[in-house]
Amino acid sequence: MKRPVIYNLYWRHGRHHRFPTKANPGPMGMLINGWAGSGGDGLPWAFRELNGGSIVGERTLGILVGPATGHQLIDDSGITVPDARLYYNSGKWFDEGVGVKPDFEVWDDPNLMAQGRDPQLEKVVEEVMKQVKADPLKKTPPPAREDRTAKGQNKQ
Numbered sequence: 001m002k003r004p005v006i007y008n009l010y011w012r013h014g015r016h017h018r019f020p021t022k023a024n025p026g027p028m029g030m031l032i033n034g035w036a037g038s039g040g041d042g043l044p045w046a047f048r049e050l051n052g053g054s055i056v057g058e059r060t061l062g063i064l065v066g067p068a069t070g071h072q073l074i075d076d077s078g079i080t081v082p083d084a085r086l087y088y089n090s091g092k093w094f095d096e097g098v099g100v101k102p103d104f105e106v107w108d109d110p111n112l113m114a115q116g117r118d119p120q121l122e123k124v125v126e127e128v129m130k131q132v133k134a135d136p137l138k139k140t141p142p143p144a145r146e147d148r149t150a151k152g153q154n155k156q
Contacts, residue, residue, distance in 0.1 A: 001028070001052050010142045018139070027131035028053040029124035032102055037061035042086075044100040054127040055102045057120050062099030103127075 005018040005025050018025075032044045032055055041064035044055055065082040072078050086094035104127065106120045146152070 001047060002050050005140075008140050008142070016142050026137050027128050027135070029128045030055045031120050031124055032057040032060055032100060033108065033120075034058035034060065037063035037099075039064070041100055045094075048100065053131065054104060054124060055100065056104045056106050056124040056127065057102045058105060058107060059101045060099040062095070062097045064094065065096055066094075 001024070003020065003022065003024045005023045006020065008016055008018050010016040028047075030044055030047050030052065032040070034057075036044075037060060041060045041062055044060060045064070047053070048055060064086065066084040066086050068080040068082045070078050070080050085096075088094065104123050106123045109119055112119050
């Protein structure tokens with residue numbers, strides 16, 4: 001989610017770009033829905049922990065306990081059982097049964113969806129565009145060229 005620019009490259013032909021080229025230095029938003037649980041709770045929780053941006057939608061189910069392992073039963077069916085439980089860096093247990101509450105509660109209204117509209121997507125785009133206007137992305141310009149000739153080295 002967070003993929004910062006680490007450095008910039010200046011090419012011989014005069015072009016420059018940031019690295020990694022697929023960095024994500026701009027604002028982000030996330031859509032969640034009320035049917036999401038387990039990883040659907042964990043991802044938006046992590047997004048919020050990392051201050052990723054606005055979360056839009058409906059509160060998730062809150063059924064994330066921890067990583068689960070599969071166990072085969074005698075009749076060849078299987079079950080999964082959480083073998084660990086999550087807790088915060090603060091030392092508090094993860095809020096099981098609570099879910100992730102969005103910053104902006106927006107219902108996926110089927111009537112609007114049938115008309116070709118997506119109210120959650122519209123809201124998250126609106127919020128991200130506010131962030132873009134408030135803090136436009138800035139590229140780091142290349143520094144002035146250095147005189148690396150013997151003559152230029154003597155000046156230092």
